[in-house]
Amino acid sequence: MSARKLVVMVERARRDKIADVVTALTQEGMTVEQQLDSIGIITGHADDTAVTALEGVEGVQSLRDDGIMHALDSDETDADM
């Protein structure tokens, strides 16, 4: 078993009851770290083995692994002013 950092998008129709989705995800084995009400996102982590059950939770629109983003500067042209 290995832990995965997860991002869950909640169906729009369920976003006024996002706490219920959090509860259901917790019951299916997810440790919820963030409940982002304004954008309908829940983040946290769970074991690999729990993912299928988490995807089946009522109100879950999609579930995927947390990713990485980077700053988008190309390079420096001048060390100092």
Add this chain to the structure above:
Amino acid sequence: MTGSDTPNGQTTRSPVPTGSYIVQMRPNMKTSTAAKKLKSLSSMEVSTASDLLTASESQPELPSNDTIVLFEKLNIAVMNMTSEQPATAMMSAMEADADIKTMRPEFYLFASSSAEDRYAAWVREGLHILADGAPAIGRIDSRADAIRVASEDASTWGIQAVHADLSTYSGRGIKLAVLDTGFDLGHPDFVGRNVEARSFVAGEPVQDVNGHGTHCIGTAAGSRDPVGVIRYGVAYEADIYAGKVLSDSGSGRESGIFAGMNWAITEGCEVISMSLGRSTAVGETFDPIYEDIAVSALDAGCLIIAAAGNESQRQFNFIAPVGAPANSPSIMAVAAIDEQSRVATFSCGGINSEGGEVNIAAPGVDILSSFPMPRRHGRINGTSMACPHVAGIAALLAQSDRNLRGRALWEALRRTAIDVGLPIRDGGAGLVQAPVPPAALIG
């Protein structure tokens, strides 16, 4: 020169052959058929890219002797020629063969050509061929109608190009969020400004050690009269919301980025500037999560603006697709231009559809802005630097008309951008422009 060494002191500005060759195979060839054909024509050993990756999961192991690497999914091969072999007859035979579509020298794309860099370059070559089908080296598109920029006596060339210096608006009363590496909260150029700051990176405070975030905030909302330096900020009276979503090393988890977006929307920000992202592949579609968030934001009167990405190598005719999350249809993707209104060599292009288009362009080359103390100021290149120019202008427009929020603000930015001769693929609607009284433009 050998195929695996980098010429000493060579920069990336002019094409330098590596000694190897890029071979594009006839479409739809089986891997085994292509490998046999290449071996029979060249008498060289042929490996596939998947063979090399299997050999080492952490880093592709590139062959050092005369061999051919076949990128089976890209339908191209790289002839890695490390010896001074008399290859003229072999080359002629290959060029004449019906299974070889095109063939040309490979060129260095990086100043420092590590094994990983060369692997990445080969993949990029393949993507370029798939995208354009034209693997020739050529001149970068030039433009006919350069913008007029005076010397940087009073403000940066970017401020002048977008006419922020002529605008009567300052962004006052507008909440502008910059989600990045944080902010130098003690920077002297921002004394007295309204700043809300929060970190979404575990274990790291808002204070910017990297510099990228402070630079972006400076461009979007820096002071009109910074001490000892020319003006570099667009919306100089906007309320600054500095969300640290990238660590001091310049990278961050999406869970932190989502938290930052949620914070900015909840706080009622009219504009979110995101000079961050990841590269995408040709044909890749947008991430539905970012699109969903962007739609929610627009519904709430918040416009999200993102940097298009820096993966292009236009000096070699390679144009990379707009990265994520800028490739979401409801997020405004910003390309970078230089002082002559040429698209920046690194700026990603609108190759993919369904949101993968460039929406607008802004200054992104040799951009002066704030840096964390004690350095104070510095110049950087990137679509990261173009993005906050647009965010700052969005704040000016939002101040000019309270109806300009969300989709209406997007439309206003698009409508008021000026054509600087760039193809839509590279510059979208054109160069972003500040709201300026007509009289200010006369003379």
